[in-house]
Amino acid sequence: xxxxxxxxxxxxxxxxxxxxxxxxxxxxxxxxxxxxxxxxxxxxxxxxxxxxxxxxxxxxxxxxxxxxxxxxxxxxxxxxxxxxxxxxxxxxxxxxxxxxxxxxxxxxxxxxxxxxxxxxxxxxxxxxxxxxxxxxxxxxxxxxxxxxxxxxxxxxxxxxxxxxxxxxxxxxxxxxxxxxxxxxxxxxxxxxxxxxxxxxxxxxxxxxxxxxxxxxxxxxxxxxxxxxxxxxxxxxxxxxxxxxxxxxxxxxxxxxxxxxxxxxxxxxxxxxxxxxxxxxxxxxxxxxxxxxxxxxxxxxxxxxxxxxxxxxxxxxxxxxxxxxxxxxxxxxxxxxxxxxxxxx
Numbered sequence: 001x002x003x004x005x006x007x008x009x010x011x012x013x014x015x016x017x018x019x020x021x022x023x024x025x026x027x028x029x030x031x032x033x034x035x036x037x038x039x040x041x042x043x044x045x046x047x048x049x050x051x052x053x054x055x056x057x058x059x060x061x062x063x064x065x066x067x068x069x070x071x072x073x074x075x076x077x078x079x080x081x082x083x084x085x086x087x088x089x090x091x092x093x094x095x096x097x098x099x100x101x102x103x104x105x106x107x108x109x110x111x112x113x114x115x116x117x118x119x120x121x122x123x124x125x126x127x128x129x130x131x132x133x134x135x136x137x138x139x140x141x142x143x144x145x146x147x148x149x150x151x152x153x154x155x156x157x158x159x160x161x162x163x164x165x166x167x168x169x170x171x172x173x174x175x176x177x178x179x180x181x182x183x184x185x186x187x188x189x190x191x192x193x194x195x196x197x198x199x200x201x202x203x204x205x206x207x208x209x210x211x212x213x214x215x216x217x218x219x220x221x222x223x224x225x226x227x228x229x230x231x232x233x234x235x236x237x238x239x240x241x242x243x244x245x246x247x248x249x250x251x252x253x254x255x256x257x258x259x260x261x262x263x264x265x266x267x268x269x270x271x272x273x274x275x276x277x278x279x280x281x282x283x284x285x286x287x288x289x290x291x292x293x294x295x296x297x298x299x300x301x302x303x304x305x306x307x308x309x310x311x312x313x314x315x316x317x318x319x320x321x322x323x324x325x326x327x328x329x330x331x332x333x334x335x336x337x338x339x340x341x342x343x344x
Contacts, residue, residue, distance in 0.1 A: 036152045057106050064099045068141040077134045081127050082263070083256040090247050091135065098142045113216040115244040116144065119233075121226035122249030125295030128223045129183065131247070136181040139219060146179035146217065153182070155189040158203040166199040170206045178218050187222035188232035204236060211242045252295050254284050260296050264303055270328050279332040280306075286340045302338070309334040 058064045065071050074092060081088070094116075101114055116139065120128040132150050140148035153173055160166040174182070184190075190200040211220050222229065222239075226248060233240035252260065258281055265271055272280065283302060287293055294301075310330055314322060 059103065059106070061099055061103070064102055064142075068099075068143075070095060070099070070138050070141045073134055073137045073141065077131070081130060082259045083252055084127055084131075084249065087127070087131060087247050087249055090245070091131065091138070094135075094245060095138055095142075098138070098144060102142060113144065115215055115242065116219045117211055117215065117243050118219070118221045118245040118247060119229060119243045120221055120223040120247050120249060121229050123225065123251055123295060125297030125299075126249035126251065127296065128249055129185075131249075132181060132183045132221050132223075135219075135221070139181070144216075145181065145219060149177075149180040151177040151180065151182050152185065154185050155200065158184075158207075159190065159198075159200050161199075163199075166202045167206060170203045174206070174210055174218070178214070181219045181221060183221045183223065186224045186228075188224050188228040191232055191235055193235065204239065208238050208242065254281065254288065257284050257288075257295070257299050261299050261303060264300060265330070270303075270307065270330055273329040273331045276330050276332045276335060279335040283335055283338055283340055286343075290340070290343075302335075303330075305338065306330050306334045309337050 058067050074088075074095060077088060077091065097114065118135070120131065122128060129152065132152075136145065136148050136150045139145045151173065157173055158166070158170045160169050190204050192198040192200055207220065210218060220242075222232075222243065224232075233243075258277065261280060262272075262277075280302075284299075287298060287302070292298075307330070313331070313334065314320075314326065
């Protein structure tokens with residue numbers, strides 16, 4: 001479903017070679033070069049849509065679901081992500097729209113592909129990058145993008161430091177993203193009206209043109225804090241008018257954060273010992289009230305520090321023969337030694 005009118009010079013797409021991040025990877029840190037290409041596990045880097053005209057065109061919802069296997073992606077989303085019920089419901093609604101739109105197109109009822117550009121708002125560590133990856137899979141399997149990859153960028157990947165630098169940087173990123181999803185984290189930093197020599201507006205204008213002219217071959221997802229994104233849209237009505245879907249990612253409740261911790265430990269072959277889970281619950285109750293709490297990201301960091309304390313605890317007893325349980329169990333002391341308890 002590539003658009004031959006893509007007007008960025010040299011738009012032939014190189015195959016995606018840089019694979020970064022999995023479903024739980026965080027958005028890239030701002031730096032000189034933070035762009036990354038994440039390939040969905042089941043997506044093939046191919047210029048052919050997941051559902052080709054050569055295949056028998058299904059006439060029922062069940063037929064489209066069976067042919068695309070898109071329901072398995074939504075099931076993975078339910079299984080892999082704790083909580084986020086409103087987000088999951090919205091993703092299913094969007095998927096339903098795409099399935100019905102495909103059936104309409106086969107009967108000549110759809111004039112053009114629906115606008116699928118999105119905005120994900122919420123605090124850090126609430127699963128925005130993970131959902132973007134799953135959304136790319138859904139779009140690919142239903143044939144709305146040619147590839148299942150996500151290119152994750154920040155302002156530094158799009159905006160140059162001097163005249164004539166921004167356009168080629170932005171166009172190069174767009175070439176990498178064509179046929180897939182462009183995920184722009186902290187998108188509000190593109191607009192800095194207080195700096196008259198800032199070139200972010202140039203990047204925005206290029207994005208606007210491509211979002212409109214190539215919306216059948218590229219989906220753009222903007223992400224960031226809700227209040228800042230609201231201000232960004234008020235200052236850039238052209239961008240706001242191109243965003244069809246707004247998804248708000250809520251913070252996790254404490255019990256959900258505990259479930260996330262259980263899952264993180266299991267994937268690394270660790271476990272909470274007796275009363276250690278209760279100690280971590282007490283840790284979370286204190287930590288969520290402090291500045292810079294980042295939901296699942298903060299849980300991961302806390303568990304990493306607990307593992308460091310566990311390692312130090314075992315290291316000092318050099319002559320002791322350690323069992324598998326010793327090496328894989330986080331004890332209450334490994335958590336209670338956190339400075340969070342000292343501060344409170």
